[in-house]
Amino acid sequence: MNCTLLENANLAQYCSMKTGGNAKYVALPKNEEELIYAISFFHRCNEKYVVVGNCSNLLFTDDGFDGGVIILTAMRGISFKDGIITANCGESLSALAKCALDNGVTGMEFCYGIPGTVGGAIYMNAGAYGGEICQCFIKGRFLDESLNIVTLSNEELDFSYRNSLLQRKNLLFLSGEFKGESGDKAAIRARMDELMSARKSKQPLEYPSCGSTFKRPPNNFAGALIEQCGLKGYTIGGAQVSEKHAGFVINIGNATSADVLNLMDYVTATVLEKTGVKLEPEIRVIR
Ligand SMILES: Cc1cc2nc3c(=O)[nH]c(=O)nc-3n(C[C@H](O)[C@H](O)[C@H](O)COP(=O)(O)OP(=O)(O)OC[C@H]3O[C@@H](n4cnc5c(N)ncnc54)[C@H](O)[C@@H]3O)c2cc1C
Incomplete structure (x- = not known):
């Protein structure tokens, strides 16, 4: 068995927001056998574990993860x-x-x-x-x-x-x-190109992010509500409500996960106060 296992690994390098502390272990299985081996290893060591994909919709806190993070991106095919x-x-x-x-x-x-x-x-x-x-x-x-x-x-x-x-x-x-x-x-092919151009023109792909920060509220758009509340460009630490698309929180420099979470809390509270709509996060936080 040859499942890659890293100790005290920095999680920010794997996360599309480029934030998060260290994990006690990171496992990178390449197939199902290695995945089962990694899970069994964490069971045997009595370590908690979490299984993730490309970490494009999640945040680890700045404290990192006191256990095993199993990343599945090598399980291709x-x-x-x-x-x-x-x-x-x-x-x-x-x-x-x-x-x-x-x-x-x-x-x-x-x-x-x-x-x-x-x-x-x-x-x-x-x-x-x-x-x-x-x-x-x-x-x-x-x-x-x-x-x-x-x-x-x-x-x-x-x-x-x-x-x-x-x-x-x-x-x-x-x-x-x-x-x-x-x-x-x-x-x-034409439809794929069209959708990719739409992404490039409307989304702040030049900055790290997790995509849409909040779910779409019924009959509304999170980005439109956030913009309506004057929050475009609002910044806490290195986290900013994108000027290009208010539905995205971006990492404009050395954001921490705490910056992102504080900004999300501020946006949620402001939108609720000004519009009566309670935004629900789309991003998952792993503690
Ligand atoms: C620039 C940008 C644009 C985006 N655009 C979109 C978009 O248009 N539409 C959209 O829906 N999302 C979008 N996203 C968000 C994200 O890409 C999607 O939610 C994607 O499906 C998450 O996949 P992931 O592999 O990165 O999952 P992760 O972020 O790694 O994990 C997300 C959750 O899934 C769980 N998980 C992952 N793999 C497995 C598995 N094999 N079995 C069980 N649980 C698992 C994890 O535990 C976690 O809770 C965007 C993100 C970015 C950064």
């Missing part, structure tokens, strides 16, 4: 057969979109440019521009708390807006099957 794409948990969403393009499958263009893994997308029910991962997910293999592999269908995952069963049950997504409709490759 994607294939296409009989109209179905099978992807492993650590594969990127952009690779899923590219595999669909290569095989003339439409319906996954929205995944292009979301910087997470397929596993993180199933956990979050990631989506953009009218698409959501639940629209193309058929079924997946999951690891339960007793380290048994179970198969769950789309219906069993109980997807809703930025939510799935995984947020309520201790289940790890290992791999899954995805399906779209057959489509014209040139049209699929």
Whole structure:
């Protein structure tokens, strides 16, 4: 067994916000055998652990994580057969979109440019521009708390807006099957390019962030409400409400996770006071 295990590893290097303290251990499994080995190791050592993807939607606090962080980005692998794409948990969403393009499958263009893994997308029910991962997910293999592999269908995952069963049950997504409709490759490519241009022109991709900080409130947009409250550019330490897109909190320098969390609290309180809308964070905080 050869699962890479780092001790006292800095978490900021893995996180898209580029903040967070150190983890006692970071494990980087390359396959399911190594993942099970890493989990068993943490069980044996009586260490708590958390399993993450590309850390593009989460913050570790500045105290770091007193246990094991299992990062799944090396668990890649994607294939296409009989109209179905099978992807492993650590594969990127952009690779899923590219595999669909290569095989003339439409319906996954929205995944292009979301910087997470397929596993993180199933956990979050990631989506953009009218698409959501639940629209193309058929079924997946999951690891339960007793380290048994179970198969769950789309219906069993109980997807809703930025939510799935995984947020309520201790289940790890290992791999899954995805399906779209057959489509014209040139049209699929054009849609992917269009969505990427929209991202580049509207989102502050030049700064570290976790994407949209808050979920979309019913019949509204978090960014519009934040802008309406005059918070564009509001800064605490190295964390700032982006001038380009108020829905993003960005790291403009040496932000700490505390800066980001304090800014999120300030924005939530101000928006509630001025508009009556209670914003819910989309970013997950791991303590
Ligand atoms: C610039 C930018 C743009 C973004 N745009 C979008 C967008 O358009 N739409 C959108 O939905 N999101 C967007 N995001 C947020 C983020 O990319 C998505 O939420 C993505 O799905 C998270 O995937 P991840 O692998 O990074 O998950 P992580 O951030 O690593 O983890 C998120 C959660 O999922 C859990 N998790 C991860 N992998 C697994 C697994 N295999 N099994 C069980 N649980 C798991 C983790 O424990 C954690 O609680 C954006 C982020 C950035 C930085």
